Amino acid sequence: MTVPPESIESVQQLTTVWRTLVLDHDADADVRDLPGIAVRWADSRFAFWNCITLTGTDTGAELLGHRLGRAADIMRTKNHPGYLWLFEDLLDDEARSALETTAEQAGLQYAFPGTGMAGDLLSIPEPAHPDLTFARVRTDEQLRAYADLQSRAYGFPLEEGRAGLTGSTLWKNDIHAYLALRDDEPVACAATIEAQGRLFVAYVATDPRWQRKGYGEAVTRKALHEGARATGLTRATLHATAAGAPVYPRIGFKPNTPIHFYGLKG
Numbered sequence: 001m002t003v004p005p006e007s008i009e010s011v012q013q014l015t016t017v018w019r020t021l022v023l024d025h026d027a028d029a030d031v032r033d034l035p036g037i038a039v040r041w042a043d044s045r046f047a048f049w050n051c052i053t054l055t056g057t058d059t060g061a062e063l064l065g066h067r068l069g070r071a072a073d074i075m076r077t078k079n080h081p082g083y084l085w086l087f088e089d090l091l092d093d094e095a096r097s098a099l100e101t102t103a104e105q106a107g108l109q110y111a112f113p114g115t116g117m118a119g120d121l122l123s124i125p126e127p128a129h130p131d132l133t134f135a136r137v138r139t140d141e142q143l144r145a146y147a148d149l150q151s152r153a154y155g156f157p158l159e160e161g162r163a164g165l166t167g168s169t170l171w172k173n174d175i176h177a178y179l180a181l182r183d184d185e186p187v188a189c190a191a192t193i194e195a196q197g198r199l200f201v202a203y204v205a206t207d208p209r210w211q212r213k214g215y216g217e218a219v220t221r222k223a224l225h226e227g228a229r230a231t232g233l234t235r236a237t238l239h240a241t242a243a244g245a246p247v248y249p250r251i252g253f254k255p256n257t258p259i260h261f262y263g264l265k266g
Contacts, residue, residue, distance in 0.1 A: 003057045007089035007257035009198075010116030011055055013237045014085060015040065016195045017202065018051050024170040025049050030078075036067050043078050046156070046164025048203075050082020057090055061102065064095040068106035075264050076107075082263070083111060085239075089257035099260070107265050114259035115245050118198075118237045119252040124228055127221035129180070129214060132187075134222045137177040140166065145179060145186040146203075153205035175202075176227040180219035188215035192227030192236070199227045201238035217247045224251070 015033075018040035022029045029049075030041040036056035042049040052071045059067070071084050088096060095102075103110065127134075137143050144166050151161030171177055177191035188206040192199040201223065206216040224236060239259060240248055249255075 003089055004256060006118050006254075007087060007116065008057065009118060010237060010239070010257055010259075011053065011087050011090065013195055013198065013200050014038075014051070014053055014239065015055065017193055017200045020170070020193070020195070021202075022049055022051070024168055025164065030074075034070070036063070037071055037074075039074060041074075041078060041082060043080050044164055045080055045160045047080065047082050047160070049164055050078065050080055051085060052082070053085040053087070054090060059091050059095050061092075061094040061098045064091060064098070065102045065105065068102055068108060072106045072108055072264060084108060084262040085114075086260040086262065087116065087257045088260060103262055108262040109265045111261040111263045113242055114261060115240045115242075115255045116237070116257040116259060117240055117245075117248050117253040117255050118235065119248075119254055120235050121224060121228070121252045122234050124221055124225045124251070126225055127218050129218040131182050131213065132180045132215060132218055134219065135179045135181060136226070137175075137179060137189075137191075138172050140172075142179060142186075143168065143171055143177075146171075146177060146189045146191075149179075149186060149189045149205045149207055150203060152207050176223050176230065177203075178219050178222045178226070180215050180222070182210065182215070188219045190216070190220040190223040192223045194227070194231050194233065197233060197235070199224060199231065199233050199236040201236060204238075204244060216244065217250065220247070221251060 032039040147161035147165040180188040187210040190204040
């Protein structure tokens with residue numbers, strides 16, 4: 001079985017970036033690399049900081065069952081829910097066919113789909129949108145606005161998003177995080193993070209009241225433009241939700257591996 005290099009890259013980008021983000025949130029977070037399993041779990045009220053993923057490239061049906069069971073056991077020891085990210089291209093044909101049954105037997109419940117994407121973006125010009133101005137996140141107030149956009153876009157209570165992001169110096173100093181402002185109101189956000197010679201696009205969100213106006217694409221282009229200008233990097237990666245997946249090919253990203261997100265059964 002040959003796993004496409006872009007799919008391996010996608011997994012490695014997750015484990016690398018989430019190590020940084022989770023430890024920034026909680027220096028005592030559970031960050032472990034086990035055989036075939038990476039744990040990146042802050043046990044935060046912000047569920048996206050609680051992540052486990054399978055990393056082995058030799059995953060057949062029997063091994064998948066073992067690793068999903070181990071991952072679910074780890075998730076059960078935590079105080080707050082999170083997600084298991086499963087990159088489909090790491091599974092052989094037998095494991096893919098058995099995935100739904102195997103996940104159910106492990107006590108996991110399908111949550112939502114995603115897609116790994118990457119692109120060699122040689123030049124992202126300074127973006128412009130007639131409705132918007134852009135502001136880099138530098139203050140606590142701006143970071144709280146960024147968190148609130150995440151909560152509104154993904155259906156979290158505001159306090160959960162704030163618990164995940166506010167207070168971070170990493171997000172204000174080292175991550176290229178941007179707000180898109182319409183008449184000074186934050187309406188969308190996106191960030192890029194340097195990781196292993198790439199820019200990783202993270203936490204793109206648009207307020208549901210302002211969707212389908214190109215705001216998410218515009219602020220993503222801004223974060224990429226500024227990240228590339230600061231680092232000189234031209235390759236970028238991301239993990240797209242179903243809502244965001246149609247946007248990124250317009251910027252130059254190509255899809256690679258499907259991603260399946262699972263939580264524990266209720």
